[in-house]
Amino acid sequence: VKEIRNAGLFQKTMARLRRQGKTVGLVPTMGALHEGHLSLVKAAGRENDVVVVSIFVNPFQFGPSEDLKKYPRPLARDRRLLEAVGADYLFRPEPEQMYPQDFSSYIETGVADSLRGAKSPLAGLTGVLCGRSRPGHFRGVATVVTKLFNLAKPHRAYFGAKDYQQSVIVRRLIRDLNFDIELRVLPTVREEDGLAMSSRNRYLSAADRLRAVVIPQTLLWVHRQLSSGERNVNRIKKMAKAKLRSKVTAIDYFEIVDPETLQPLEKIQLHMQVVTACFIGKTRLIDNVRIHLHG
Ligand code: AMP
16 A cells, blocks of 8 residues: 555545546545544445555544544554555545645535524534534544545545435535546444444443444334335334433434435335434443335
8 A cells, every 4th residue: 555644645645546547436434443444445446447445544533522632543553454455545634634724615515404503404414413513523534534625536426325414415515516436335234243333332341332232223124124114214213222222321303304414214215224322321322224115
């Protein structure tokens, strides 16, 4: 893996590859890599000539009381893993490379939020779910993703379905700002017991790790309920929350939403996304599952 730490050099290197007619696949990450990340890197390798992974713990997407400082940074291990799956470039900038002192331009994906008020049912993509409990988070995400897109100008960009709301917002960003990039969203990779892989799972104590499995189990239960003909969304939500509450420290949100607008559903429909964020101790975990009803 060729590591580049300078943004200007990274941009030049990527431009050269493009001129040589190579297709570029970009996988943005915050490091502490696991099989979820690696599945994106492998897909990028199958679909592009050159695979570029970025590792950047983006300060602007963390709230003041969040885990920016203690976010894991096992760099040597990350490099080994990237080597093993055949990534070509690692872009690993210092924050100052991405955000000089007088940095002052941001990408806002939720303008509708400020017009309508974040509590409105029309609060857009960023005023709901994770955006509601992490104000400014998706503005940080959209800004850094835009910067990475402009630096790498990739042909394809790879994201995980695990961060479902993020994938919807990036899709909207690409459409709204006319990025000529194919968005690839790949399935959530899970541990054997079903827990979605996450860099934050390492915060969990052994006891908390066992409790965490209630999250995928509850999503699976909702999936079964809806697939086997249960139609009362509110009843399902109530029962699902009770299941979660028996194990987790707190439920941040649990919703059944429209997969495109992210607005909560009152009634079942053909396509639904079940999304949740829960605290286990101080660790906030998210997960989601898609549901298609047929016939
Ligand atoms: P992060 O390093 O947490 O910012 O994640 C970087 C990318 O990896 C994002 O697109 C995530 O959605 C994706 N990702 C994280 N965990 C998983 C997982 N368990 N399965 C698939 N993709 C994942």
